[in-house]
Amino acid sequence: MIATLDAPLRLVYSIRPYSDPHDRRPVLQAPYFKEVGTLAHHGNRHGRSEEARQAVLRAADDLLVEKGFAGVTIEGIAAAAGVAKQTIYRWWGSKTDILLDTFLEDAARDLASREHGTLAEDLRAYLRQLADFLTGNDAGAVFRALIGHAQHDAAFAETLRTHYLDEQRQRDRAPLDRAIARGELPNDLDIPAAVDMLVGPVYHRVLMTGDPVDEAFIDQVVEHFVKR
Amino acid sequence: MIATLDAPLRLVYSIRPYSDPHDRRPVLQAPYFKEVGTLAHHGNRHGRSEEARQAVLRAADDLLVEKGFAGVTIEGIAAAAGVAKQTIYRWWGSKTDILLDTFLEDAARDLASREHGTLAEDLRAYLRQLADFLTGNDAGAVFRALIGHAQHDAAFAETLRTHYLDEQRQRDRAPLDRAIARGELPNDLDIPAAVDMLVGPVYHRVLMTGDPVDEAFIDQVVEHFVKR
Amino acid sequence: MIATLDAPLRLVYSIRPYSDPHDRRPVLQAPYFKEVGTLAHHGNRHGRSEEARQAVLRAADDLLVEKGFAGVTIEGIAAAAGVAKQTIYRWWGSKTDILLDTFLEDAARDLASREHGTLAEDLRAYLRQLADFLTGNDAGAVFRALIGHAQHDAAFAETLRTHYLDEQRQRDRAPLDRAIARGELPNDLDIPAAVDMLVGPVYHRVLMTGDPVDEAFIDQVVEHFVKR
Amino acid sequence: MIATLDAPLRLVYSIRPYSDPHDRRPVLQAPYFKEVGTLAHHGNRHGRSEEARQAVLRAADDLLVEKGFAGVTIEGIAAAAGVAKQTIYRWWGSKTDILLDTFLEDAARDLASREHGTLAEDLRAYLRQLADFLTGNDAGAVFRALIGHAQHDAAFAETLRTHYLDEQRQRDRAPLDRAIARGELPNDLDIPAAVDMLVGPVYHRVLMTGDPVDEAFIDQVVEHFVKR
DNA sequence: GCGTAATCGAGACGGTACGTCACGTCTTTGC
DNA sequence: GCAAAGACGTGACGTACCGTCTCGATTACGC
Numbered sequence: 001m002i003a004t005l006d007a008p009l010r011l012v013y014s015i016r017p018y019s020d021p022h023d024r025r026p027v028l029q030a031p032y033f034k035e036v037g038t039l040a041h042h043g044n045r046h047g048r049s050e051e052a053r054q055a056v057l058r059a060a061d062d063l064l065v066e067k068g069f070a071g072v073t074i075e076g077i078a079a080a081a082g083v084a085k086q087t088i089y090r091w092w093g094s095k096t097d098i099l100l101d102t103f104l105e106d107a108a109r110d111l112a113s114r115e116h117g118t119l120a121e122d123l124r125a126y127l128r129q130l131a132d133f134l135t136g137n138d139a140g141a142v143f144r145a146l147i148g149h150a151q152h153d154a155a156f157a158e159t160l161r162t163h164y165l166d167e168q169r170q171r172d173r174a175p176l177d178r179a180i181a182r183g184e185l186p187n188d189l190d191i192p193a194a195v196d197m198l199v200g201p202v203y204h205r206v207l208m209t210g211d212p213v214d215e216a217f218i219d220q221v222v223e224h225f226v227k228r
Numbered sequence: 229m230i231a232t233l234d235a236p237l238r239l240v241y242s243i244r245p246y247s248d249p250h251d252r253r254p255v256l257q258a259p260y261f262k263e264v265g266t267l268a269h270h271g272n273r274h275g276r277s278e279e280a281r282q283a284v285l286r287a288a289d290d291l292l293v294e295k296g297f298a299g300v301t302i303e304g305i306a307a308a309a310g311v312a313k314q315t316i317y318r319w320w321g322s323k324t325d326i327l328l329d330t331f332l333e334d335a336a337r338d339l340a341s342r343e344h345g346t347l348a349e350d351l352r353a354y355l356r357q358l359a360d361f362l363t364g365n366d367a368g369a370v371f372r373a374l375i376g377h378a379q380h381d382a383a384f385a386e387t388l389r390t391h392y393l394d395e396q397r398q399r400d401r402a403p404l405d406r407a408i409a410r411g412e413l414p415n416d417l418d419i420p421a422a423v424d425m426l427v428g429p430v431y432h433r434v435l436m437t438g439d440p441v442d443e444a445f446i447d448q449v450v451e452h453f454v455k456r
Numbered sequence: 457m458i459a460t461l462d463a464p465l466r467l468v469y470s471i472r473p474y475s476d477p478h479d480r481r482p483v484l485q486a487p488y489f490k491e492v493g494t495l496a497h498h499g500n501r502h503g504r505s506e507e508a509r510q511a512v513l514r515a516a517d518d519l520l521v522e523k524g525f526a527g528v529t530i531e532g533i534a535a536a537a538g539v540a541k542q543t544i545y546r547w548w549g550s551k552t553d554i555l556l557d558t559f560l561e562d563a564a565r566d567l568a569s570r571e572h573g574t575l576a577e578d579l580r581a582y583l584r585q586l587a588d589f590l591t592g593n594d595a596g597a598v599f600r601a602l603i604g605h606a607q608h609d610a611a612f613a614e615t616l617r618t619h620y621l622d623e624q625r626q627r628d629r630a631p632l633d634r635a636i637a638r639g640e641l642p643n644d645l646d647i648p649a650a651v652d653m654l655v656g657p658v659y660h661r662v663l664m665t666g667d668p669v670d671e672a673f674i675d676q677v678v679e680h681f682v683k684r
Numbered sequence: 685m686i687a688t689l690d691a692p693l694r695l696v697y698s699i700r701p702y703s704d705p706h707d708r709r710p711v712l713q714a715p716y717f718k719e720v721g722t723l724a725h726h727g728n729r730h731g732r733s734e735e736a737r738q739a740v741l742r743a744a745d746d747l748l749v750e751k752g753f754a755g756v757t758i759e760g761i762a763a764a765a766g767v768a769k770q771t772i773y774r775w776w777g778s779k780t781d782i783l784l785d786t787f788l789e790d791a792a793r794d795l796a797s798r799e800h801g802t803l804a805e806d807l808r809a810y811l812r813q814l815a816d817f818l819t820g821n822d823a824g825a826v827f828r829a830l831i832g833h834a835q836h837d838a839a840f841a842e843t844l845r846t847h848y849l850d851e852q853r854q855r856d857r858a859p860l861d862r863a864i865a866r867g868e869l870p871n872d873l874d875i876p877a878a879v880d881m882l883v884g885p886v887y888h889r890v891l892m893t894g895d896p897v898d899e900a901f902i903d904q905v906v907e908h909f910v911k912r
Numbered sequence: 913g914c915g916t917a918a919t920c921g922a923g924a925c926g927g928t929a930c931g932t933c934a935c936g937t938c939t940t941t942g943c
Numbered sequence: 944g945c946a947a948a949g950a951c952g953t954g955a956c957g958t959a960c961c962g963t964c965t966c967g968a969t970t971a972c973g974c
Binding site: 068069070144145147148149150151152153154157161165169190192193196197199200201202203204205207208209210211216217220221224225 | 298377379418421424429431436448
């Protein structure tokens with residue numbers, strides 16, 4: 001059960017399952033809610049406030065959408081979330097860490113690849129899904145901000161790879177894996193290269209040219225790939 | 229004649245050919261050197277100091293390579309260039325404007341497409357050139373920083389498109405245009421989409437995965453495209 | 457008990473007694489020391505750092521004496537006091553506010569009027585004391601700077617009147633009040649005018665002519681006033 | 685003849701009679717106008733532009749009255765006067781020098797002491813004239829600014845004494861000199877001290893308390909002085 | 913059931929960089 | 944030779960956030 005503000009009498013606290021507070025593996029993997037206590041506590045000795053955590057994530061997200069990346073500041077988040085700065089620094093290392101946390105919860109949810117029977121259909125559906133995700137106003141904005149920051153900060157780029165891209169590449173290749181299993185594609189396919197040829201054009205439009213990723217474009221990319 | 233620092237007795241002053249000092253069209257397009265005066269002036273009605281301009285561009289570039297994007301500050305550039313902050317603000321609007329200026333002078337030089345007779349050869353050569361440029365330590369670092377910043381700042385993204393990407397897309401499509409002229413590709417080819425399919429995979433590796441853009445990869449991309 | 461730096465184990469924090477941090481009423485009026493904690497804190501919810509406050513006041517004073525009014529800058533004070541600029545702006549509005557704070561603590565101490573039995577004696581002693589104060593190297597320099605600034609800034613002039621001059625006029629008239637009580641002066645004396653006639657000549661020499669305020673001069677002023 | 689803007693075809697240029705351009709003796713003492721040239725020249729080899737000089741003085745004065753002392757800047761004066769900054773620096777050393785120049789022309793005009801037959805009448809008239817001058821919106825504002833600055837800058841205080849106060853003290857003592865000549869006052873009067881006792885109270889009200897200098901007050905000061 | 917310890921909101925602190933303003937200097941062109 | 948124009952190096956301004964710190968209050972656990 002996840003208590004919400006609608007159920008004020010039974011609030012929940014999280015126990016982060018990792019010893020390192022800056023560990024950024026997707027926190028939803030673990031059953032990290034627990035029922036206890038009452039509303040609006042001010043600290044206790046058994047772990048962090050789930051309330052504060054969610055308020056921070058939400059505030060960061062809102063600020064990004066409303067004011068852009070430069071408008072996201074630790075002080076602004078703290079103020080908007082009604083949280084002390086120190087509470088943020090206790091659990092996150094930077095504003096991009098916070099944004100990454102908000103992002104991870106969305107990515108897994110929105111990018112699960114669904115099977116459609118044929119390679120072409122699978123790819124079309126997946127690229128459509130990917131394009132919608134990347135260009136979206138919420139998760140997409142966060143994603144673009146993170147990718148942007150990764151260009152400025154090699155350490156963060158590495159973090160982003162570890163916590164997001166590696167999984168993402170599994171999702172990217174899932175349609176190809178299924179096609180190989182079905183015999184639609186050869187066993188010796190260079191899957192990473194194939195993935196780049198499929199998703200690369202989509203990312204290029206999103207990150208570079210700003211051109212819309214429309215159906216016709218996706219169709220061309222898929223058709224071109226399949227007709228090999 | 230373009231006087232250089234090798235000809236110290238006849239130094240040059242620039243007259244920026246644009247009325248708006250923040251106009252960022254590539255300044256090398258115009259013959260913007262003029263012979264006058266003597267060495268090392270400090271501002272006069274000839275207009276801006278070419279010395280100061282180059283010192284700023286160089287300092288920004290150096291700082292980026294040495295300390296990364298976060299290490300590029302207006303104050304740092306001013307100090308490294310031996311220039312007053314106000315001089316920077318007089319001619320540029322932000323640190324990314326400066327980086328863009330440094331970048332524009334390099335991009336045109338390094339990305340001119342050369343003809344190799346066949347589409348496949350042209351593409352291989354051009355993608356190799358592009359990949360080297362994007363992953364380079366100097367211009368590449370500046371480019372990645374600019375693309376990163378464009379993700380954070382829509383206005384700058386627009387600027388970047390106007391001053392760089394539009395030209396870049398001309399360069400990107402040049403091999404295709406030549407192939408169409410030669411009859412190697414059909415007249416009705418969707419060139420923007422084709423460009424995305426060619427360069428998209430390269431950008432994806434550079435900006436997202438960090439995988440090396442090796443010969444085998446380029447060969448696959450080109451072969452896959454040509455065999456349509 | 458007021459703990460001092462001589463009692464390092466039981467250091468003191470100030471609680472400014474006013475809600476408005478820019479309120480400039482003489483802070484020494486209130487018992488604004490409180491015993492708590494340990495040495496050398498750096499900001500906490502006890503409120504402002506008394507250490508920082510005194511370092512700022514002292515630095516401002518020193519800079520004024522050493523380099524003159526133009527040499528007093530917020531940045532200079534911050535550097536000399538080992539304090540962040542923002543700490544100064546948190547508690548004071550301008551460099552003259554700081555100087556006023558330093559001044560207020562001194563003026564009350566140095567200008568208390570003492571009784572000498574006769575009007576002439578009282579006046580002589582008081583004018584001597586006033587002249588010494590105004591021409592002094594420390595408090596006098598601050599005072600002259602403040603009066604000078606008040607000529608440039610009507611708002612500050614009003615502040616200065618509220619926080620200093622009104623009290624000062626009480627001190628100025630004290631000898632006259634006592635003389636009236638003793639019957640040495642008539643009840644219907646126009647005290648403000650009388651005060652101006654007594655202290656005006658002294659101020660005139662200090663602020664305008666720069667002539668020394670010697671005994672002979674004070675004697676003339678007093679004698680002239682008394683022989684009415 | 686002094687040409688004005690009403691006589692545009694016959695403009696005048698001044699030749700400053702002093703070798704030191706920063707010499708600030710009242711320039712009107714000398715016949716420093718000379719007819720040459722035409723309106724709105726831009727430099728010539730015949731000496732300074734009287735047009736520019738007057739525009740600067742007037743602009744400085746206006747800025748002081750409109751925006752206060754802090755609003756008077758060399759750049760602002762130059763812009764308001766339609767004059768190049770360098771032209772200002774060529775002839776004046778600082779903004780207070782300019783203000784002093786504007787002031788000197790007014791002071792001599794407004795403070796000439798007139799004879800009224802008796803000491804009391806002379807003093808009353810003179811103190812009234814002085815008070816009006818000091819509290820005036822134009823010359824008075826400049827004067828108060830200069831006195832204020834003199835408190836901040838010993839060198840300027842000395843300059844002010846040399847160029848203004850010494851003369852002023854001559855004017856201050858004129859009624860007393862006349863009274864001595866008439867036999868109304870003793871030969872051995874300590875004139876400087878007497879002057880301080882007369883004008884000091886007026887200055888005190890103007891510079892310190894801000895109280896109005898009304899007739900009753902002047903009467904008291906004079907009556908008290910005369911009844912010696 | 914009471915002390916102990918972790919966390920919370922609050923907010924002052926020393927810093928760095930921002931973008932602006934005015935300073936005083938300099939160099940040229942045009943009278 | 945002076946004036947207008949205006950770019951330059953300099954330095955201070957006042958502001959925004961940074962990341963650190965200290966504190967009093969709050970709460971559950973473990974003795």
